[in-house]
Each structure stands twice: as C-alpha cells, then as structure tokens.
Amino acid sequence: MKNYIFIAFLFPLSVFSQEKVTGKITDNINNKEVSLAGANVYWLNTQVGTVTDFDGNFEIAYKPEYKKMVISFVGYKTDTISVNSPKRITHSLTSTANLDEVTVTARQKATSRSFIQATNVLNVSSEELLKAACCNLAESFETNPSIDVNFSDAISGTRQIKMLGLTSPYILITTENVPSIRGASQAYGLSFIPGTWVESIQITKGAGSVTNGFESIAGQINAELQKPTLDDKLFVNAYGAGNGRFELNTHLNTKVTDRWSTGLYIHGNMRDTEFDKNDDSFLDAPLMQQVNVMNRWQYTDTENGYVGFFNVRFLNDEKQTGQIGFDEKKDRGTTNAWGSEINTQRFDLSGKFGFVNPDIPWRTGGLQLAYSHHNQESFFGLNDYNIEHNSLYANFLYNSIISDSRHKIKTGVSATYDGYEELVLTENFSRIENSVGAFFEYNFDNLGDLNFTAGIRGDIHNRLGAFITPRFHLRYTPWEKSAFRISAGRGKRSANIFTENQQLFATSRDLKILGNGGEIYGLNPEIAWNYGASYMQGFNLFGRRGDVTFDFYRTDFKNQIVVDWENPSEINFYNLDGESFSNNYQLEFNYNPFTHFDVRLAYKYYDVETTYLSGKKQNPLTPNHRFFANASFQTHQTQKGGNWKFDATFNYLGEQRFSGSENYLNTIGLSEFSPSVSTLNAQITKVFSSNFEIYVGGENITNVKQPNPIVGSDTPFGTTFDTTYVYGPIFGSSYYAGLRYRIN
C-alpha cells in the first residue's frame, strides 16, 4: 500500500487531476462521532488504499470503475460501502467487542448445532420457538428431541421437562446465564417465563461449564431474553385456545438516551372455563391466571466498552384445581370436596455489567447480580405446603488469553445465598444455604481439528462442605464435516425434596424421610458424574444438506436422594445405597429434502435405573423408547415479507413402568407397564407482512387420552387417591389460534 502512496507522490500532477473521495471514519457510539485514527480505507478488489489520520480523516483517489469502498479496523466490523461518485463521506464502524458470557447477541437460524464448539450445544432460535406457539418456556421444547416434556401429575397442569432421562432438578436452568429456575421455583418456574420473552435457547448436553456453578448434572438450558435494543418497538401476541386458555403478551421497547434503552414486557394468561371431559369429577386442567411484568434496562457504551442489563420483574400466579364445585371458602380443610390452590408471588431484581477493553478485545469481564423473592402458598386437599425462598447470586467473570488467541482463559468468583422458610403439612423445614467459590477454565483451540475446554472450580458451602468440581469438553474433527465430542464432569447439589416432588401432596401417601442426620432434611447432598460422547456427521445427499448425530450420555450417581414411590401408601426419601444411573442413546437425523422443507427425526433409548429399598428397578414413568419426528415447510417470501409456514411434530413414547407391585396395580386397574402413546401437534402460520401474522394450531390432534388419570378419584380422601400415575395426555385434542403484530 505504501508503495502506491509513494507512487502517488511521484506523480503529483496525475493526483491533482484525479477526482477524490474524502471522508471521515468514526466509531459508532450511539450517533456520537468519535474519530477513528488508523482505519484502513481502500477500494474493493484493488490495491488502492489509505489510512485515516489522527482525526479520522482520509483522502483517496476515485475512478468511475471503483464501486465499493472497504473500511476496516482491528476490533471493528469491516464494512463495504457503495461509492459511485467523488464526494465526501462519513462512515461509522461498529465495534466487534461483545461479551459472550454476559450477553449472547447473535441471532441464530432455527435450531443448529455447531461443528466447532467443544460443548454439545444446541441453539434454538426465536424462529424455532414460534413453531409451537404456546406459550411459556416449559412448552417451548415441543419441537426439540433433546428435551422431553411430560405432565408431572393429573391435576396441576404442570409440564415437567427431562433431559437424558433425568428430571429438571438435574438440569441447570439459567436465564442469560444467571441460575434462575431452582429452589422454590423448581416445579413451576418454567411456566413463569413467557415464550415471547425468550429470544433464543441454548441447550448443553452433559456437564456444563464451571462458570455457572456446580449444580448442573444432566445438562444446562439457557434462555436469552429479548433485548430492548434488538426487539420490536411494539410487539403484541394474542392467543386463545379451545381448552379455555387465553394469553396476551405486549412488549414495548424504546431508546431513552444514546446509551440507555428500556423495554416493558407484560404477560397475562388465564383459563377460567371448567372442563371435565373424562367425568371423574376433577377438572382436567386447572383454572389459572398469571400476571407477569418485566422491565429491562440496557446500557451500551461501546466507546469505553461497557454494557449492562438491569431487570425488575414481578409475577403473580394463581392456580386452582380439584373437584368441580370446590369452593375454597366453604370446603378448604374439610372432606366435602377435594381442591387445591397454588398461589405464587415472585419478585426478581437482576443486573449485569460487562466491560471490554476496546484496545485489547480479548480482555473482557462481567459481573452478574441477582436477587429473588419467591413465595408460594398452597394446599392440596388437606395437605398444606408453603415455601418462601430468598435468593442472592453474585458472579464475577474475567476473560483473557495466554500468549495468543489459541489459549483462552476464564476465571472468576461467585457467591450464593438461599434462605428457605418451608412449611410441609405442619412441620417446619426452614434453613439457610450459602456458598462461595472460585473457578478457572482453560480453552485451547488449534484453529483446526481440535479444541477443548478444561475447567475446575472449588466451592465452600455451608451444607455441602468444601469440594472441587471438574469439567472437561473436547471436540475433534477427524475428517470433513464431522465432529467427535467427549465430555465429563461432576455435579453436586442439595435436593429440595418437597418442592421438586410437589405432586406427592396430591396423593394419600404418607411422607417419610429416612434420614441419616445429613445436612439437608437429614439427608446427604446429591453427587453425580456425567460422561458423554457424541459424533456428528454432515453430508450432502442428492445435492441437499443434512446431518446425523449419535450421542451417548451416562449419568452415574455417587449419592442421590432416592424418591421411592414403590409402596403405594408411602413416599420415601433416602440416600442412595447402591447403583443409580441413566444411560441415554440418541440418534438424530436432520435433512433438507428440498428448499424450505426441513425434516428432523430422532430415536432415543433410555436405560434409567435406581436402587430402591426393594431392589434395583427401572425408574417409573420413564419410557425406554422414544421416537420424534418434526417436519416444517415454508413458502417463498413475497416482496412484503409474507409467506405460509407449516409445522408438524410427532412423538412416540414406549411403555412406561408404574411404581408399585403388580398386585397393587391390578387392584387400581393398571398393569405393570403403561401402553405406548403417540401424539401429533401441528401449526400453520400465515405471515401477511413483517408486521402481522396469524397462526392456528392443534395439540394432540389424534385425541389420545389416558383413561382415568386420577386413581381413586371417587374417594379423594380415601387410601388409594393418587394423581401421579400419569403417562399420557389428560386433555384430548385442543385447537388454538393467535396473532402477532409488531412495529419495528
């Protein structure tokens, strides 16, 4: 380049006669101009270029054949702009400095799995989330074969998710990398995050990263919420379903100052129609109402490399269920009618603050702070259950490199506080849990066929003791379009036995803790190792792309709080004595047979066994075989951005073991195994323009129903009453319709 400038000096006359483009390059700091010195400016596909001076100004020769000007600078996005006359231009560059750990800003296309990352992460975009319109985070995994969604019981309408054959307490669920659905919100927390608030989801199979704590065992699910600067200025989603459910979501986003943006997110849902289609005198789905309001503030200062998020959220959720005609005022505490109410109030406050060193883009740091107050008051027949949970979380993270960008490091410290006031029937289980810890993670990337992440953290916990959590992930690419991954890691947690198993209160079972004087309910902490291997191969078949993935994951419990449902009149909690494991094999196939048509097929085999007092058994209500199929198609977009979208999901669940002896199961009209179940969901979306779309859909179109989901429904205060023998849908087919309106 210098040579050309030199040449230009040798021929001053020609320079003089030439036409010129002059201009100024600035840093894009919210429309405020900050000169960028030393930026490169040159014509695309030529050797003609220059560098901006200290005031960001430049001057470059112009010829009519030059069409595109390239402007680049280290640490900024390279821009190519069209210039077709000799004029003065001013252009701003955008900093590429972003904080991966603190904010994920990239918008992904549908579901994707990386060939490059060391961890087995599945990215689910907002586009994928729209495929099943309904309605909260628990319901947004319908089109995803890695997560299983089941009803936890026949009355509360709660959807429980499973990963690698293990229930949600073994999955670390975070919102924007802050652990969020844990403790008291474990059972219903997923229904407290409205689907429209979610921008994208990252699902990590197997041991997660040490940066988010020690609790994850089977995997991690992270939900990124909508960002005020990226979300629509106005977004409205209205939804109504034949099962009596209505939802309204409104987002309002606005820019307050150059650096501050804010968003107000309002969600309301309700169901006030009583249904008892199976005539068992119990509501098929609870009556409910939820008001959920969040206010986000986003701060961006690219000049100095600071970003921040501040959230306030308030939630009120009320569910009422039980026998038709149950009146809380008259019937609560009596045996006139069986009823249940679950009322939750929640208040959340969280902040995130991140910095990037503008000169040294790899030096970034972030601080996450979160406080939540959760109060659930509930009764299930004559059983009262109240839990109040105050939680504090702080995590500081620092990223850098060792010698060069192939060796990345992350380190930080974290602290947690959880105060529980828990009243189970008449017994008080109040307690405080807290921990402090430090972590270090090293990532090596040879920029080719190998990368790995090795992390370790040490924590001191008032009830779990002092312990080390190691985690390891490796990716190796033996040949083109392939990725071989292995992972291993340890997880440790204190089981919240009651809140994680709230369905037990809607039974006539006696609660028994067979403790040994341990620190949590007289029990020991749960410890598990998770090992995984995965192989992914991309291919081209008939000129179309596809990929096939085979996974194997094993979770091995060193200690577990066994939840023993085997005795029909009791539920027992005790420390594992013997083996408990979950083996999970998954084969997944993705193919794009023709443009805009995607097919995803998955087969899963689960072998989940636990040693109970009565011997080693397959875990109840966990099918060995599962099959999943999803097909989606969309038509070409019109000029206005309109099109049609079609989506259908099929789920097959093999037979599931019911807990209890064969004799007992016969007396309540069940056999040892449930029949297999298949369900089909479908949705059609008509997009009129980028502003407006409507959708209609059906859940469980083939109208599959479990007959008599409530055992002993005719004598709800009798000895056989049990709402937990649920293996399939309770409500038959249900159709819904809705609209989405947005102003950008």
Added chain:
Amino acid sequence: MKKAILIISVLFIGATGFAQNKNAKATIEVDGVCGMCKDRIEKASIQAKGVKSAIWNVETHQLNLIYNEKKTDLATIQQSIADSGHDTQDIAAKDEVYNQIDPCCKYRDQQVIDDHKQGGH
C-alpha cells in the same frame, strides 16, 4: 561508574521496552481466496511467536493483527505467512510452498479466483 552505566543502560532498555507496544495493532494485506486460506493464514499468523490475535477477511484480503512488538515485528509475521504459502503485501510466498497448497486455494490463478467469485466457496 560501571554501576552507573549499568543503571542507565537498564533504564534505557526499560524505557525503550516501555515504548514498545505489547498490544500493537496492524492491518496488512494477504492474498487468498477462500475459507481454507483463511484458516491457513490465521493459523500461520498466530503460530508466529508474539502474535496474539489474527483475523483475516476473505473479501477484503485484510489481515487484522494484534501482536507484541517486543517479541516480533511485521516482517517476521509476514515471513511466517509467506512460508505457509500466501503472498503478503511485502513478502511473496516461494513457488515451492505455493505449489503445495490445496488446488482450491491457488489465489494466483485467475480461474480459481473467478470460481470463488461465482460462489464456489
């Protein structure tokens, strides 16, 4: 007196050391045509001692570097890239090395350039 010279020279070295930027930024031009070239160029850069970050752009042929001036200089980095088979603004790759790179990366061949422009890679 010897001590004084030593101190002064240490101070001087210290001062020059201070003047050298541990995180110097530079952008140079490197020829190449595709994603494979990108991998090779970035790898060659980062493997040169003292280079901390290297990002090459397929379209603009610009290599953005951050490197430690104490440990290396642009000429050394460019040599390392040229040794991997890519021409840089100041150093051309030797023909023997160039001939060894993948046929799809032959950036000196007009035919290959045109192929890539038509969206080959």
